[in-house]
Each structure stands twice: as structure tokens, then as C-alpha cells.
Amino acid sequence: MGRLFTTSTSLFAVLLMASCGPSTDVPDNPADLILLNGRVYTMEEDQPWASAVVVTGNIITAVLDDDGEARAFRGPDTEVIDLRGRFVVPGFIDGHVHFNNAGSLINDANLMAVADDQGLAEEMRRVLGILDEGEWITGGLWGAYEEWGLGAEAAGDKSETRWAPNRWVIDEITVNHPCLLNSFDSELFLANTTALRAAGLEDDPVAGMQLNDEGVPTGLIYRGSPALERIRSVRTPKSHERHLNENRAALKALREAGIVEIHDIARPDQTARFVELQRNGELTARVWLRPDLSQGADLGAQGFTMGLHPDSGEPDPFLRYGALKAYIDGIMGTHGALFFEPYDDQPDNYGHYRPHTSDHPQLQVGNMEKMYNLIHAGLEAGFVPNVHAIGDRGVALMLDLYERLMNEGVDLSGFRVIHAQVIRPQDFPRFQQLGVIAEVNPYHISDDMRWMEERIGYERSKGAYAFQSLLDNGAMLSFGSDWPGTSAAEYHMHPKYLIHAAVNRTTLNHTPEDGWFPEEKISVHEALKAFTINNAVAALEGDIRGSIKAGKLADITVCDRNLLEIDPDDILEMNVDMTIVDGEIVFRRDR
Numbered sequence: 001m002g003r004l005f006t007t008s009t010s011l012f013a014v015l016l017m018a019s020c021g022p023s024t025d026v027p028d029n030p031a032d033l034i035l036l037n038g039r040v041y042t043m044e045e046d047q048p049w050a051s052a053v054v055v056t057g058n059i060i061t062a063v064l065d066d067d068g069e070a071r072a073f074r075g076p077d078t079e080v081i082d083l084r085g086r087f088v089v090p091g092f093i094d095g096h097v098h099f100n101n102a103g104s105l106i107n108d109a110n111l112m113a114v115a116d117d118q119g120l121a122e123e124m125r126r127v128l129g130i131l132d133e134g135e136w137i138t139g140g141l142w143g144a145y146e147e148w149g150l151g152a153e154a155a156g157d158k159s160e161t162r163w164a165p166n167r168w169v170i171d172e173i174t175v176n177h178p179c180l181l182n183s184f185d186s187e188l189f190l191a192n193t194t195a196l197r198a199a200g201l202e203d204d205p206v207a208g209m210q211l212n213d214e215g216v217p218t219g220l221i222y223r224g225s226p227a228l229e230r231i232r233s234v235r236t237p238k239s240h241e242r243h244l245n246e247n248r249a250a251l252k253a254l255r256e257a258g259i260v261e262i263h264d265i266a267r268p269d270q271t272a273r274f275v276e277l278q279r280n281g282e283l284t285a286r287v288w289l290r291p292d293l294s295q296g297a298d299l300g301a302q303g304f305t306m307g308l309h310p311d312s313g314e315p316d317p318f319l320r321y322g323a324l325k326a327y328i329d330g331i332m333g334t335h336g337a338l339f340f341e342p343y344d345d346q347p348d349n350y351g352h353y354r355p356h357t358s359d360h361p362q363l364q365v366g367n368m369e370k371m372y373n374l375i376h377a378g379l380e381a382g383f384v385p386n387v388h389a390i391g392d393r394g395v396a397l398m399l400d401l402y403e404r405l406m407n408e409g410v411d412l413s414g415f416r417v418i419h420a421q422v423i424r425p426q427d428f429p430r431f432q433q434l435g436v437i438a439e440v441n442p443y444h445i446s447d448d449m450r451w452m453e454e455r456i457g458y459e460r461s462k463g464a465y466a467f468q469s470l471l472d473n474g475a476m477l478s479f480g481s482d483w484p485g486t487s488a489a490e491y492h493m494h495p496k497y498l499i500h501a502a503v504n505r506t507t508l509n510h511t512p513e514d515g516w517f518p519e520e521k522i523s524v525h526e527a528l529k530a531f532t533i534n535n536a537v538a539a540l541e542g543d544i545r546g547s548i549k550a551g552k553l554a555d556i557t558v559c560d561r562n563l564l565e566i567d568p569d570d571i572l573e574m575n576v577d578m579t580i581v582d583g584e585i586v587f588r589r590d591r
């Protein structure tokens, strides 16, 4: 891994000038932006702290302990910002995002935490303020957290105690908007009267509609029914502009969270929207696209490889192809992650494979040769693999496959095990031995701890989200949010949630008090590292960005408090005050 930290020497000249002291004249090389009086945590071992950062164009041109020296770069057009002692870090890089899904939870209905009529009505009012008149309100995923709140015993029990919405709760509010909302498991849908009318179902019910005691449709509609088909057939698909607006809302959320780059699980239609937003000057986060592993050979045949823009085919540090994403197993949330021993609460279930590793119809028989061949095809096209592996067996099989590639002489730089959620004791040292990155999702701890032990027991849970054990064994951590989550769990993207989860290992309500398996808590320093320089290294660009250093790209986040000094219980209070991407201030918080 060491070779990835190669130092950039191109800016030595600027550094030498900086150390010559302040000059009274306008400098030959005036800066565009000077940040003064900061507590700048650079993530560089040679100079861990600084006071001032000088930016020219999109490059950090000096990092200084003395504000006076920084002022020497001031020209007539230089913006000078006094940070008044605020905490500055390299811009946060989110190593795992599903960008395409994120905006719909902002601009369309999000009912994941809603389990009563009042919550439903409130959410409809919120969405009305965003959409144009007549637009469909869709999505929702109601009941996601009601299910988890009930625990495993009650889960799957569709008893009367469960909240179910009806159309009369939302009709008055949504009269100008047809609605088709769904439960988190997509077993039930809710149509308002406007939608029923559009499908001709208000007075003329067909199979699949729930009726009340008077025989009147309540608006609830069952999965796979003729009624659902009818409504879907009249629903207007989201327009291109609405998709773009969802993207814009997601980009705004990223800016406000101090995130300067995402490693996105790319879909072709979203990739085209990124290209359009970039052309419009609206793309305010760098995007490292991770297409599906199966696309490696095709992309290679079209002349694409890692680092190249998906439209121009030229190198582009703002929007470009990154690694190929693959999956070995399922997820914990559905008992699909692959284990050596069965789930404690499902004694016949060991989890399952995914199509990259299995041709079996029920995904019960693994075929690592299949993935081996796909990875080779990707490598030939110049793409490294980033592979999802969650259960202890999934992780072990993936490490075996990487080891096989290493023994063939393949350089494993940039290879990741994505999630690496449950690891056997003997597999921890293998990450360092192979030089494979553990891409982890700390916020999953805050969400999953509620049911983890009842699913895999105490012993196996010791190796779950075991970040300190990974660090003790020399592994490199890469943080990602997995924003916006699955249909059953919402994963927050703001860095405060991820840092809180990794450092405190509690829920958002600070339970359990000492943290879940507290020996696996990591320091704030390690969390910041996993969120900044490590993610640049994980994208094979550690030499050009990811820390605050002269010569690197100017991606900088200003926080309202020093995370290294505050009580860790207060991490969730943190705000981002400023976000700088590629030398541009893309967000400033009003204070």
C-alpha cells in the first residue's frame, strides 16, 4: 500500500516562496482563496496541524502555521476567510453511496419511520411543498422501523396491532396529487382517492382492494393484484426533470454534509444524469462510478477504464469510472449473508450467494470460478474489483479468491471487501497480508445492533463491525454510508452519524450506554482517516487528494467544532460550516 502515498513534488517552488515570509507587494502568484486562523487537521504525518490554507485554482498551494505568511499570497481578487479557530479537515469522501435512490427519499415520500396517521399526513404535507401540482407521490416504505421495533418474534406476524393507513387520512391534503405508496416489504400499497379515480376504481373495485365493512375501498391494495396493475398502468412515470431534481436534492444534502466525493454504485441512467449535471455546472461532488462487475468486459471494449469520464472517455478527476462492484452474498437484514454456521434464529439457513457467484436458481450453490472469471475480465479492461461480502463465510471466500489472484502475481491495490460485516478471528490478519481494503459502513452498527445477537449469537457478534480488531491487525478502513439504505433500513449519510457509530458504537439515542461490544470502538482520528485520505487511497488517487497538503486538489471541509476535543457523546451535535470542492466553496452555513 505504501507506494500509493507517493509525494507530489510539483509544488515545492510554491512552498519555498511561502517560507520566505510576507511581502508587502501584490504577489506574482496571488491565491484565489486563503483560509486563516483555522485548526486545520491535515491528515499528513509531517505536518498534522496548520493554521492557514492557500488555494490557487483547484489546488492547495500552501499549508502554513503562520497566518502572516499566508497573507502574502493575497492579491486584489483573493477571497480571505477568517475561520475563527474552527476545525478543518480534508473533504469527507463517502466510500459507498447509492446516489440514484437518495433523492427520492428527499423529494418523494419517506415513511420509513412513520407508523401512525399523523406521521403519514405530515410527510404528505412535506412532499407537497416540493412537487408540482398533479405529480404523483410515490415510494414511502412505511413500517420499516415498526417491524424492527417488534423484534424477531413478532416480525412476520401480520397481526391487528400493526398500523395500516387508509386513503381518508391523506385525501384532503393530496387532492391534487395521485398517490401510490408502498409498505417497506411491498406487501401493501396505499392509493388515495385521486389515484383510485384515475384508474376507475373508486366506485368499481376489482380484486386486490381492501374494502371496509360498508364495502367501500379503503385505499389499501395488495401486492401482485389486478387493482395494483390498474393503478400502475395510469401512473405517470417520473419525468427526466423530476429525476434531475431528485439528484439536485441529493447533491445539496451532500454539500451540506461536507462530502466532496462519493463512490457510487452506478446505474447507466444515473451515469447519464451525472454527465448532464456536470455539463450544467451543477455537479458539486466528485463521483467515482462503480459499475457492475459483469460490465467490465463491455466497458473495456468501448475503450473505457478506471479514471476515464463516462462520456468523453478522457481522464477526469471529477466524474470517472472507478472499480467494478460485485456481490458474493446477501445481507443481514434478510438473513441472506453467507455464514459457516446457520443463523441462530433460522437453524436451516446459512444465507445465500448472489448471481456473480452462483448459477443455482435459489443461489444455494456457490461458484467462485464464475466470479474469478468476471474479475479477470475486469482486470484486463483495467478495473479493480470491489466486492460485497457480509457473512463470515462470504468474507473468507472473498479473501481466498483475492489470495489466489495475488499468488498469480496480480497487484491487489484498490481491491476491497465491501461491508466486511462479520469476520472470523483467523481472517482479520489477512486484510493486511493481502493489502485488501476493508470498506465498512459504521452507521450499520447503530441500526443493526438491535437484532444482530439474536441472529448470529454472542460469539459471532464479537467479529461484527469489528473495526478496532481490523486496525489492530493492520487493515486499512474505508468508510461509506450506504446512503440511503435498503427498503427496511435508512442509512444516514452525514459524517456525524458514521463517526458517532464508529467511536461510540451506540444507537442515535446513545444506547447501550457503554457501546455495543465497546472493545471495538475506534478513535476519532481513525474515523477521520477512514473518511478522508483512506478513501482517496481506496480510489487509487491518494497522491492527488484526500489530505490537506500543498499540491493536492483543494477539497476541504470546515466543521463547527473540533471533533478531537469534544466529548464523544456530542459528536451528533456537529455541523458542517463550509464545503470546498475543487477549490470552489459549494456550501456555507448561515450562522
Ligand SMILES: [Zn+2]
Residues within 6 Å of the ligand: 096, 098, 265, 482
Ligand atoms: Zn450498498
